[in-house]
Amino acid sequence: MNFIDTPLEGCFILEPKIHYDDRGYLMESYNERLFSQKTGLDFHFVQDNQSFSTKGVLRGLHYQTGAHAQAKLVRVIQGEVLDVAVDIRPGSKTYGKHVSVVLSSENQRQFFVPRGFAHGFLVLSDTVVFFYKCDNFYDKASEGGIIYNDPEINIDWNFDASEMIISDKDRKLPKLSEARQAW
Numbered sequence: 546m547n548f549i550d551t552p553l554e555g556c557f558i559l560e561p562k563i564h565y566d567d568r569g570y571l572m573e574s575y576n577e578r579l580f581s582q583k584t585g586l587d588f589h590f591v592q593d594n595q596s597f598s599t600k601g602v603l604r605g606l607h608y609q610t611g612a613h614a615q616a617k618l619v620r621v622i623q624g625e626v627l628d629v630a631v632d633i634r635p636g637s638k639t640y641g642k643h644v645s646v647v648l649s650s651e652n653q654r655q656f657f658v659p660r661g662f663a664h665g666f667l668v669l670s671d672t673v674v675f676f677y678k679c680d681n682f683y684d685k686a687s688e689g690g691i692i693y694n695d696p697e698i699n700i701d702w703n704f705d706a707s708e709m710i711i712s713d714k715d716r717k718l719p720k721l722s723e724a725r726q727a728w
Contacts, residue, residue, distance in 0.1 A: 546573065548583040551644045553632050555659035557584060558646055559618075563653060572653060575618065575678070584657070588616065590678040595622075598668045598675065602710045603702070605665015606631055606691040606718070610727055613687035614660040616680040624673030625649035626666040629700055631691065633727045634661035641721055643700055661727050663691050667702050667709070689725040690718040697721055 549558040561572040581587050598604065606629065609615045619628060631643040647669070648654050658664045666675065693700065693711065698721055702709070718724075 546576065546579060546583075551646075553630065553639050553642060553644045553662075554637075555657075556630050556644055556662070557657040559655040559657065561653055561655070574620065574655070586616075586659075588680045590618065590680050592679040592682055594677050594679065594683075596675045598673050599710070600668050600671050601704070601708045602668045602673075603665065603693055603715070604712075605629065605715065606663035606693060607665060608633065608661075608663045608689045608727055609681065609684060610687045610689050610725060613681055613684035614727060615683075616660045617658045617664060617677045618655055619648065619658065619664070619666075619675065619677040620653070620655040621648045621650050622674040622676050623650045624668065624670035624675075625651070626668055626670075626673055626675060627702060627704075628656050628666045629664070630656070630658040631663040631698055631700075631721070632661070633663050633691070633721065633724070635726065635728060637661070641698060643698055645700065663689070665693060667704055669704070689727060690715065691721050691724050692716075692718040695720045
């Protein structure tokens, strides 16, 4: 598996080695020992989540606060998304900066989003099945979020905003400057 650094410390893109033959393919999608060796991080994933969405659905930008903060390893099982992580760690030299990556069932890339980051994705294909591993359990009382179009963060979703499908809850999220602190 190839680990690719991003401009945000702690965020990695993972490219699995895919073994093809006349029957299809086989790949190792996660190996805890290899992940720890390559990243220097040592933790365990405790919860897996999966969602299904249609083209134009934007989910995010979400995070968990305090003791319930979550690191996530995300990937697309079917379809394609633009996946985004925003650094919201107080005092970080990249606070308020973001990185985005296209994840698809074709490229099989994965994206590691550490604790202290807001996360979201936009569906680019007709449908998508999105999968993520979390290193902490979800806690409703610890939810935090940032509006997807915060001008301070300035994410280029490269998609017509009038065609985005966004939940009422996500449309009401605050800007980063007004958001609940992650820690």
